[in-house]
Amino acid sequence: SQTIHQWPATLVQPVGSPLSLECTVEGTSNPNLYWYRQAAGRGLQLLFYSVGIGQISSEVPQNLSASRPQDRQFILSSKKLLLSDSGFYLCAWSKGLAGYNEQFFGPGTRLTVL
Amino acid sequence: AQSVTQPDIHITVSEGASLELRCNYSYGATPYLFWYVQSPGQGLQLLLKYFSGDTLVQGIKGFEAEFKRSQSSFNLRKPSVHWSDAAEYFCAVGEGGGGSYIPTFGRGTSLIVHP
Numbered sequence: 001s002q003t004i005h006q007w008p009a010t011l012v013q014p015v016g017s018p019l020s021l022e023c024t025v026e027g028t029s030n031p032n033l034y035w036y037r038q039a040a041g042r043g044l045q046l047l048f049y050s051v052g053i054g055q056i057s058s059e060v061p062q063n064l065s066a067s068r069p070q071d072r073q074f075i076l077s078s079k080k081l082l083l084s085d086s087g088f089y090l091c092a093w094s095k096g097l098a099g100y101n102e103q104f105f106g107p108g109t110r111l112t113v114l
Numbered sequence: 115a116q117s118v119t120q121p122d123i124h125i126t127v128s129e130g131a132s133l134e135l136r137c138n139y140s141y142g143a144t145p146y147l148f149w150y151v152q153s154p155g156q157g158l159q160l161l162l163k164y165f166s167g168d169t170l171v172q173g174i175k176g177f178e179a180e181f182k183r184s185q186s187s188f189n190l191r192k193p194s195v196h197w198s199d200a201a202e203y204f205c206a207v208g209e210g211g212g213g214s215y216i217p218t219f220g221r222g223t224s225l226i227v228h229p
Contacts, residue, residue: 004157032215034216042221043204043219043220043221043222044204044219044222046216049216088155090157090158092157092158094215096215097215098208098215099145099146099208099209099210099214099215099217100146100163100165100208100210101208101215102148102160102163103158103160103217104160105150105157105158105159106157107156107157108155108156108157110155
């Protein structure tokens with residue numbers, strides 16, 4: 001069966017510090033990968049998605065970036081965190097390029113920027 | 115492009131009462147529709163999905179949803195709510211006909227269950 005992992009689970013970082021969040025998927029190959037952010041009291045905001053190694057699409061211009069160095073690894077990074085980067089970050093995967101494919105979500109990372 | 119509206123930000127029900135969470139979508143063709151649930155501090159889990167056929171869809175945890183094309187709705191229902199159903203619920207729509215494979219999510223409805 002497929003599983004998706006995210007780490008760390010929680011993170012407290014000072015403003016201006018770098019960020020690296022990691023997501024890995026097991027039990028499937030060539031998944032579509034996604035990074036979402038949930039701010040308090042808001043819905044899901046799609047940040048990045050990827051259909052293959054090295055292929056990253058950005059939905060929202062910001063100080064975050066994403067990379068996919070391996071087929072089942074997706075990394076979210078920042079060189080300098082802002083207060084507004086605080087939130088709950090979710091990684092997800094899906095198969096295929098059709099609208100009927102469901103997404104499978106990881107457990108999330110709670111990021112607090114102080 | 116498609117859009118999803120969940121008109122209720124919060125819903126409060128008593129344990130044992132029935133539940134209906136509303137979802138309205140905007141999409142020109144037949145949509146693919148999903149309901150996800152998110153327990154506090156966790157990721158989202160798929161409850162059920164509609165692709166075609168029977169408009170009443172059964173899901174996990176005793177939930178069901180009905181697709182009504184004439185009303186552009188896909189409301190989620192449960193006949194008797196349990197305290198463990200307290201969570202955030204998201205409706206999502208995917209495009210058919212070769213459109214975008216990335217679903218559009220509603221803003222979510224927070225379900226509060228009173229004992």
